[in-house]
Amino acid sequence: MQPGVILTGLACGALLAVAGLTLWDGLRQTPGLSRAAWVLGWVAAALLLIGALLVWQGNHDVPALRLILIAALAAPPGLHRRRPSHWSNVMFILPALALAEVGLFLISKPVAGETVSLPIRPMELAIVVCGGLGARALGAALNVIAIPSSIPKLGAFAVTYALLTLLVGSTALVNLWQRGTMWGGSASEAGLAAVWLTWGAAWLGPRQRPRLRAGLIVMAASLLIVLAVG
Numbered sequence: 001m002q003p004g005v006i007l008t009g010l011a012c013g014a015l016l017a018v019a020g021l022t023l024w025d026g027l028r029q030t031p032g033l034s035r036a037a038w039v040l041g042w043v044a045a046a047l048l049l050i051g052a053l054l055v056w057q058g059n060h061d062v063p064a065l066r067l068i069l070i071a072a073l074a075a076p077p078g079l080h081r082r083r084p085s086h087w088s089n090v091m092f093i094l095p096a097l098a099l100a101e102v103g104l105f106l107i108s109k110p111v112a113g114e115t116v117s118l119p120i121r122p123m124e125l126a127i128v129v130c131g132g133l134g135a136r137a138l139g140a141a142l143n144v145i146a147i148p149s150s151i152p153k154l155g156a157f158a159v160t161y162a163l164l165t166l167l168v169g170s171t172a173l174v175n176l177w178q179r180g181t182m183w184g185g186s187a188s189e190a191g192l193a194a195v196w197l198t199w200g201a202a203w204l205g206p207r208q209r210p211r212l213r214a215g216l217i218v219m220a221a222s223l224l225i226v227l228a229v230g
Helices: 003-028 033-057 062-074 087-092 094-108 122-146 155-179 187-204 210-229
Strands: none
Touching (some): 003 087, 087 094, 122 210
16 A cells, blocks of 8 residues: 555544544533643644655655645644634534545556556646645635634635735736736636636625625535645
């Protein structure tokens, strides 16, 4: 069994443990469990990052690598000391767990013949980073949908919107310089613009309707992850 598969599998186990500890802490309010979940989340993120680097050196498809990288960015949980523990906090880790499991399935399944993994270009890497931050915001949005409250003030939400704005703006400037038009018409540009518009609608949405904003974030983050995986 390849090292990348082993590390990704261990990371999936660590994320499952984080989800279990978070759920137990929300139900029983046991001191110290939130700290243990925080440490395990960072361990899972480190395992995923190292596993992704090992996968990059092997002959695997690029989508699996992107999934693992996105999961690594979404895995580290935050410490919510000022808010009471609740079972819905497990929603924060679900996107990272799902992405890591899909990535593990893709890199562990038998491949007929050899496949050559192409290097990720800077633009694609930027979209992958946005996808990872979007996955973190997706977990926060699922938490809001489960338990209605105000949108959590997570840096991932604002940073993702800023990066998306930068990507859309830079793409438009490159098209204007090379083609004389701001719109290239490609499917990736259309998807990026759709994500940016949906994210902007969530950003400008009424704060009095948290579930509506959270639903828009779920839509935008899901589309962003699909776009990042390619």
